[in-house]
Amino acid sequence: MTRKEDRRITDMGALKAIAHPLRMQLYRALNVAGAATASQLGEQVDEAPSLVSYHLRKLAEHGLIEEAEPRSGDGRERWWQPASEGVSVHDEDFRSAPETFAAHTAFARLLVDQRAELYRRFLDERHAWGVEWTGASRDSESTLRLTPAELAELNDELLAVIRKYDDKGRADEAAGDTEGRENVALHVYGFPFRV
Incomplete structure (x- = not known):
């Protein structure tokens, strides 16, 4: 697909x-x-x-x-x-x-x-x-110690994993595997903060 x-x-x-x-x-x-x-x-x-x-x-x-x-x-x-x-x-x-x-x-x-x-x-x-x-x-919350480049790399890797599962789910559904399948929202935020 x-x-x-x-x-x-x-x-x-x-x-x-x-x-x-x-x-x-x-x-x-x-x-x-x-x-x-x-x-x-x-x-x-x-x-x-x-x-x-x-x-x-x-x-x-x-x-x-x-x-x-x-x-x-x-x-x-x-x-x-x-x-x-x-x-x-x-x-x-x-x-x-x-x-x-x-x-x-x-x-x-x-x-x-x-x-x-x-x-x-x-x-x-x-x-x-x-x-x-x-x-x-x-749901989870993690506090990481990263550089901007590491955060960008992490976001790219997470997006690749999300797309892999989305593509697989859509392909399986198109092939007729619909049992138990629902819409799933996945929200990921990565941002710097100071306390």
Whole structure:
């Protein structure tokens, strides 16, 4: 299975397009679903299809999502899909001016908030997942003493491991191995701090 590349966001327009709470939710939902209509996404985020359609068009204007082949016989439905495997936003692309740096920081904070909410929801609902899933779900915190180069190397190695498991899971699922398979969120943060 060939992996599509992530879309690296380097311009303010695209960053502002995705740095909206509802748009980020819609983008994440499309990545999970693969393709969906505004009505389907509206049900997931509890918003009117017309509002969802507006925000989907804004994401499409910046090449973050694109129209997809219809998945049903209803020709009136407009289907959408992510235009890439995911998006990446790098600090170095937004350091040039205070306003671009601030926009990048706001986007990063939005991601942290939405990721934390996703994890809180799991914590609140974990009793419903059963022993096998709760036993496999872990969180950890490590305090390492690294240089910037070592942190970059660690991040690259972790990303390679994550991609290996993602590729294997998708290939196994495509081959029909769907038993017990669920969406899994894995959030990794590596950053310096001082006490």
